[in-house]
Amino acid sequence: MTESVDTPISDVAVAALDAEIGLGNRIVVENLNIYYGDFLAVRDVNMVIEPRSVTALIGPSGCGKSTFIRSLNRMHEVIDGARVEGSVYVDGEDLYGPGVDPVAVRRKVGMVFQRPNPFPTMSIADNVLAGKRLNSRRINKSEAEDLVEKSLRGANLWEEVKDRLDKPGSGLSGGQQQRLCIARAIAVEPEILLMDEPCSALDPISTLAIEQLMNELKSTYTIVIVTHNMQQAARVSSRTAFFTIDGTGQPGYVVEMDDTDVMFSNPKQQSTIDYVTGRFG
């Protein structure tokens, strides 16, 4: 599989094949330019994200990591004037192809945000079920209970909240809320999970819990995580991409992408060395 990394066309074909034989969901990004109105925020991204593993995106603030990750499930275009040029293939299908419904894409590619954002009007259980319920699928009570338990167990939260499932989700601590958001995201059974700095608002203990969770989830999901914490990238990811920006008003771009241990021990580019050793700027 690694031989094909340099030739995008066969990547797409390989990805389609992988999905067909059940190897998971490979993401292939081709010539992706991301805009806010006329402003080019991220330029010319070419990237292959391996299935059933954790891929970390690192880089300085404002270099377009979050913008890029939001373009992987068409959340970028939610912002007024935001648009994308290029292609993102999942299972060989272009997410930006004609006739693609962004709502269907988001059911397939889930997302966890930087700040925990449980729905304040809903209980813990309703928050977990929100995706299913709001997608107008009727589910009966026992199914619902099973799904709540399965998702909360999947997010390592079940033991802490099983006695107060009917209490509001916003009453939990920050770390618990974030795990609730992860449970909510995995309850809709996406194939890919995007995490935009999921631990930046959390204490070290909650961070550890979420990192352990990522380790468990990567056997079933393709995970992409944006992080400012390089130790975290080193701990959880198998591949790492380094984004940077040449100056304010310039577009962000990918400097290099490689296996995580290579990126942190022996990167090819000088700017990557500067960044991972803390000598950047």
Place this chain on the structure above:
Amino acid sequence: MTVTEQRPTQHASSITANRLTRVQTGAVLAGAVVVGALSWLPSGSPNWARWIIVGLVSYCIGIYVVSRIVEGRRQGLDRLMRAVVTSAFAVVAMPLVSLLWTVVERGTNRFDVAFFTDTMRGVTGAEGGIYHAIVGTMIVTGLATIMSVPFGLFTAIYLAEYGHGTKLAKAIQSMVDVMTGIPSIVAGLFAYAMFEMIFGPGTRSGIAGAVALTVLMTPVVVRSSEEMLRLVPNELREAAYALGVPKWKTIVKVVLPTAIAGIITGVVLSIARVIGETAPLLVTAGLAQGVNWNPFDGRMTTLPVFTYYQYVQPGVPPSNGQDRAWAAALVLIIIVMVLFTVARILSSVLKPKGLR
């Protein structure tokens, strides 16, 4: 060694300073009250307004001077600003308290059971009641609410969720702003003209009054609901989108429930705004002596119009009608207060729990 000796004394420290005690500030206040009292003494009889205003002004000056001397410049200014802000509140509250007091005092003359169960049909003396006017107010205001809330709320949803930044949305927004400013009599004449065109000259009915109130009420509902929808954090919308929830469902199931407490408060405020309208109802719904349950046929009395007519045509002796007018005004104030209480309770029940 010198340092340890100096520490306990006050003047050596840079973070302690002289402070006025409660007794001292109380003395300044008492002095201001006396100065206020002196201001009406020459005229002989107590003049409350002069007493309060002269008292407040002399308190502001007094506390500033005293504090400046004892506590220093910054504390003096702080005390002055606090006194000015509090006095402004007191000045604003004064007419309100006075108004409430007057209405309660004069309204209780006729605040009896018969007043609520009788109408004005065939009444010439001191009896008579406002049953028909309460019914009329409820029907006219209720119909206006039923018409303006859906239109207003849907417009607000369009403005906040769909039309954001478009030319059409901006045009609607400025139209709504203009509508909030139109004089109520214009709304009344609009409704009157509209119903005259359809049903012939001189038509008066409850529904015409309700249409006039709708014209006044809708922009208020639009503005307040739009503000409330904008207060819903964008993160919640994005959280729903990221779960693959369509936009309309996000609005119905996430945005509206989060904003509902504020929307209800806004609707009740708009009801309170129109329930006391007199001029538009004078021309559209008119005056009737008995109960009219049918808003589509015939004149219908409302409380403000009732109050107005009882005051301008009080009968003989005039105290009969005047007492009824004050009592009706009191009832109107009580209805508005009840509405606000209900809105408070509803919004505290519906408010999202545990929101930071």
